[in-house]
Amino acid sequence: MFLPPLLFLSLLTSSAPVFALNFDWEKIQLTEAETRNYSAIQFAGPLSNAPKKNCRSIPGDADWPTEAQWAKFNKTLGGALLKPRPLAAACYSGPQYDANRCQELKQMWSNTFLHMSDPTSIMSQWSSGNTCVPTSNPNSTCSQGGYPVYVVNATTVRHVQLAVNFARNSNIRLVVKNSGHDFNGKSIGGNALSVWTHNLKALTYHTNYSAPEYTGRAVAYGAGIQAFDAYKAMSTYNMTMIVAGGSTVGLAGGFVQGGGHSTYTSFYGLAADQVLRIQAVTASGKFVNADAEENEDLYWAFRGGGGGTYGIITSIVVKAFPVTPVASGSIAFSTVANPAIKNSTAVPVETFWKGVKEYWAYCIALCDAGGLGYNFIRHTHSANTTGLTFTTSISLPNHTIPQYRQFIRPLIQKLNTIGIPLPLPPIQRFNNYYTRDIPNAVSGDTVGNTRFASRFFLRSNYDTHSALEEMHAAIRDFVEGGGYTLHGINYSPTLEVAGNPDNAVHPAFRETIMHAEGFDSSAWWDGKTPIASISSQKSQHDRLQSYMQKWRDITPGSGSYINEGDAQEPEWKDAFFGSNYERLAAVKRRWDRWGLFYTVSGVGSDEWEVKGSSGGGREGVLTQDGRLCRVGV
């Protein structure tokens, strides 16, 4: 066959992939041909190196693209470029001032629906620097702060490729926002161009999918799919898949890439353990397939190595399961009569802690039965007394109600014996756990906006009497001495339960019996006031970390869940990635030698820092309002 030289060349250098695509919108790709007369959108060549510049360009810099250049870029995007003001801009005098809208924002501010549907807003806004909050003083100023300047509202692979190439070639900070649930500002960045994946909505159920190491039920979904979209699909197709409990959490972004825990974690493993195939735009702008036979290193890193680090996933294929019923019930006891808890009788403090310890002693059995424990120890107030309340919701997949009752009875009897008069709890059985509550699930969750820290407690903290005593003492000290709230999640995604995947989730997950989060609920902040008015963030953080140190001391080799941890975790490499860190860093260098993808406490983030963020009271808090620069320049 005769090919004209130019066409021949374009075939040779074409970025068009040869793998099977999951969705039609993935066929819409950037071609070499269209980039030839437009250098700002060109792909990175195999030899192109990191830019010499030490800092990312920001508006006002001589090399920041001109209005005309942005307009040309927008035209190439087919008009998908947005320049959004922060969500709360309606509360500030100026062209966007809208008193009614502002009032509405104030009422809805803690609802996840509000933030997930906005091109830049996020749930935990402290990381933005709070330069634009829903204020009652329209005369104060709203600035862009940690929110990106431009956003590509992506609906095709081509949009994602254009954003990646434009940002890399123009030395602009690039961020990726999906739902905006990340607690530490990983989905925003000051002076950045953002790729907003929220509208990459598509989902296909395959009854008999073939992947390199798997044949069977599977689901392909686009990067914008959220847990509630999957709840509906589970109902439609009569199957179960692994999703977040928070109904608005995005699946292919931070959730799967950070591990992803759920009600089925001790039964089927983590969300990252279910992944069969990933399609993504990498830092060079190329669209690639990653699975057990192709780009294996990328495939490995994407499954647990953290979101926003190795490339931008456009779609993903995961295993699905037959409908897997769950039986569930809750128990609670308190040191104060608590009107919020039915049948609660106040027990003495020592009895309370004995009861908590009895629960810990039950956790290995709970996890080994495939179950989940979702517990809290809270400081609660009743009339004029302050006390402690323990609650735990215990869920057991694939258990009937009689089996559940049989499983829970010994724990209840133990609690009764030590003086906690609890009846057997009412038990519900959900045929399809996630579809139980679809109407409520689509109205969003309430989010707090606070900082916390976390740690995995391991099987070795539970499996001897002395270890359990030691762990219990550390938790009691944390709650009573520190005054903190404890939120523990009991699960055990062992390698065996997970089907022996070779992926990048923190190895400590495989030994975990409880992921424990701690925070100061009295410092809970509703996001409506500038953080500068909250005193001494740094000393609060230092104090929390001094208590966390006691947990770290008794959990050597353990870690913390990257999606539910402290952005300023000491020894964060170990804490979030463990022994995988160096291997992940090598994958990162291979696929992103430009350092295009930066997220706070992500792999390779030690090479960068956000400079110039400023504001009273935020000393020592890692916010995203500034300029991203290489460390030490």
Ligand SMILES: Cc1cc2nc3c(=O)[nH]c(=O)nc-3n(C[C@H](O)[C@H](O)[C@H](O)COP(=O)(O)OP(=O)(O)OC[C@H]3O[C@@H](n4cnc5c(N)ncnc54)[C@H](O)[C@@H]3O)c2cc1C
């Ligand atoms: C109310 C609530 C409930 C939660 N429930 C659970 C739960 O049940 N289980 C659990 O494990 N976690 C849970 N989380 C934590 C959740 O997993 C993380 O917040 C996670 O980062 C959310 O991912 P996202 O993509 O939706 O969010 P985003 O904040 O939009 O993104 C998170 C990170 O992923 C990156 N990213 C997003 N999309 C892509 C993409 N397509 N390609 C590459 N990188 C991408 C972003 O850049 C960012 O670094 C919950 C959080 C909240 C606030």
Ligand SMILES: *[C@@H]1O[C@H](CO)[C@@H](O)[C@H](O)[C@H]1NC(C)=O
């Ligand atoms: C680049 O070339 C194509 C034809 O190959 C043309 O349609 C397009 O307008 C050109 N773009 C610019 C920016 O010159």
Ligand SMILES: *[C@@H]1O[C@H](CO)[C@@H](O)[C@H](O)[C@H]1NC(C)=O
């Ligand atoms: C991009 O183009 C579209 C359609 O022309 C327009 O609506 C939009 O405002 C433009 N975006 C920017 C940032 O100018």
Ligand SMILES: *[C@@H]1O[C@H](CO)[C@@H](O)[C@H](O)[C@H]1NC(C)=O
């Ligand atoms: C805002 O400024 C205007 C004009 O200076 C003034 O009339 C108004 O009272 C101010 N509002 C507040 C809430 O301070």
Ligand SMILES: *[C@@H]1O[C@H](CO)[C@@H](O)[C@H](O)[C@H]1NC(C)=O
């Ligand atoms: C983003 O794109 C989608 C699909 O074209 C469109 O429906 C939506 O309105 C856009 N969002 C914004 C904020 O422009």
Ligand SMILES: *[C@@H]1O[C@H](CO)[C@@H](O)[C@H](O)[C@H]1NC(C)=O
């Ligand atoms: C699933 O596909 C495989 C081949 O890919 C085939 O061997 C098998 O019979 C199919 N199973 C069903 C239930 O269709």
Ligand SMILES: *[C@@H]1O[C@H](CO)[C@@H](O)[C@H](O)[C@H]1NC(C)=O
């Ligand atoms: C749904 O799946 C379950 C378990 O595989 C099966 O028992 C049930 O009959 C199915 N229901 C429908 C409506 O297909």
Ligand SMILES: *[C@@H]1O[C@H](CO)[C@@H](O)[C@H](O)[C@H]1NC(C)=O
């Ligand atoms: C409360 O106690 C009553 C009587 O003992 C019992 O019938 C009921 O189920 C209990 N309710 C709960 C929520 O435990």
Ligand SMILES: *[C@@H]1O[C@H](CO)[C@@H](O)[C@H](O)[C@H]1NC(C)=O
């Ligand atoms: C709470 O304290 C107030 C004032 O000290 C007192 O009047 C009231 O009776 C107390 N209530 C209870 C339930 O103890």
Ligand SMILES: *[C@@H]1O[C@H](CO)[C@@H](O)[C@H](O)[C@H]1NC(C)=O
């Ligand atoms: C669920 O339990 C039944 C018996 O109780 C068992 O036969 C079946 O294998 C279990 N299912 C899974 C997926 O483990």
